[in-house]
Amino acid sequence: MHSLLVIKSEMFTFDNHSPKCAAPPAPEHILRLSGYQTEAAVTLEQASLPLQDADAFVLYVPISEYTDWRNRLTARKAAPVLWWCCEETSSQSAAACEDDVLPDGILSPSMTELEIHWSLHFSSRHFLASQHWKTEREQLQARIEERKWIDMAKEILSKLRGISESEAYDHLRKQAMNERKRIVDVATSIVKAYQLLHKSSLKG
Secondary structure, three states: OOEEEEEEOHHHOOOOOOOOOOOOOOHHHHHHHOOOEEEEEOOHHHHOOHHHOOOEEEEEOOHHHHHHHHHHHHOOOOOOEEEEOOHHHHHOOHHHOOOOOOOOEEEOOOOOHHHHHHHHHHHHHHHHHHHHHHHHHHHHHHHHHHHHHHHHHHHHHHHHHOOOHHHHHHHHHHHHHHHOOOHHHHHHHHHHHHHHHHHHHHHO
């Protein structure tokens, strides 16, 4: 992990020329000192170009804004999203303590260079594991959906042809081979055709 994009809430953009208060060290400055290539943005428009090269996103925002920013960024690129936890962001986040927010990792200005490195390392591993489980869950859901169509098609064929479900499955498999289609595609066509004919007969 080398390139980082820092998203900064507008409420934390300080006027460096103001004599009233000293601005805290910017996250992008701290991360650059730790050896990372870093860009900063306040709006999604500003982030649109640098996010393409970013290995991870660091959100310098109240935790209440974390989920919204995460969704907007990961819709454009899948990458770890970390929260920058400091006095400014934590004091603005007290009301969101009970929110269901699970950052891939947390960084803070008090971390040493090595601590930042390890936090980013484990955040990357956590993100990759989450992506793996998400893919497996989607594949499982797809298989369950396919099984549903096949089971419905078997039931229809058994009813219409007076055959067992095992024989109905053999019929589906042979038809899929003859038409060079997947069994689920043949099953879906049979179920939809049956449902269409059944609706038509009811209207008639």
